[in-house]
Amino acid sequence: MAITNGLPSSSRGLIWLAFCKPEGGFESIEKVYHDLLQQLSPYEDEIKKDLHRSFPTIEYFKNINGEGQQRLFNVLKAYSLYEPEVGYCQGLNFVVGILLLHLSDEEAFCVLTSLMKQAEFRTQFDCDLSGLNIRIFQFGQLMIHYTKGLHIHFKLQRMNTKMFITPWFLGMFGNQSNIKVVYRIFDLVLLEGTNFLFNVGLALLTKNWAQLRILSRPELANLLLRDVANAYQVTLDFFIRNMSNNYFN
Known part of the structure; x- marks a missing residue:
């Protein structure tokens, strides 16, 4: 299959998103994401502790007050509220960080929720x-x-x-x-x-x-x-x- 030869960087995010099938469609999960961001999560302090050490060699995530760390925080916070039985677990920061290098915050949240619907992963x-x-x-x-x-x-x-x-x-x-x-x-x-x-x-x-x-x-x-x-x-x-x-x- 062509994918084994690597996806083009310019379309990788779109193809990743195409693999996901959110319930109610992307617009529905996008609304859920923005609603969750307005709430407080009990995991916020724990998430913040991991932000600076998640990707020490990737420039986009190095700045403590930078866009990369803020986006990473937002998606992890939203998911901790979306799936309270999971909350926040170390490891999810790496998954979300890689997704954010190719997707918008809403799209990364969508792909993450899709991944977590796979029983063997969840x-x-x-x-x-x-x-x-x-x-x-x-x-x-x-x-x-x-x-x-x-x-x-x-x-x-x-x-x-x-x-x-x-x-x-x-x-x-x-x-x-x-x-x-x-x-x-x-x-x-x-x-x-x-x-x-x-x-x-x-x-x-x-x-x-x-x-x-x-x-x-x-x-x-x-x-x-x-x-x-x-x-x-x-x-x-x-x-x-x-x-x-x-x-x-």
Whole structure:
């Protein structure tokens, strides 16, 4: 499919929005968004604490009083009121931030609500973390099957896979420093569904196998949390083909 070759930057936002089907149409969710902004959220202070550290390398989000952080705050605040059972959870800031680089505030809110309607994604944010724990277990089993040697190395280094799988899955890899790869991940997850995140994680581990297997625990943490996607800095299309392997679905 053409999307595996990457969406044009100029139309990426429009295509992302086209993947969503809000109840009552876009105009309805847009009105809901603006109504929610007029209310106070109990999560406002918590959201504000995360704004400046969400995207430290992206200029648009660096200014504490800037447009980027204000828009990020608005969408996160609105969603915390829209879905009070979720409220605000770390990880959503990365999802919303990436969306805002291509969409208006209202459109980003629309795409976020659509993503959260996918049961396997939404349950990750339940208060008991039941959905997240299930996905962590599932990914661990996939690691044993597809990257057994790496799984053993992580065990020897006392590297808890939960430490990196949690931000990967909650933030849809939005915390990775290679923003071009992140855009491609969002392209495919919005098309294929959030179970595609399993494919992404396994592709990243496979590509970085040689380096990961010789690193100590602190070095592993640094690479996995921010820079594991840099292995595809040049071979981006090859990465997309790796992700398209049908590991899980």
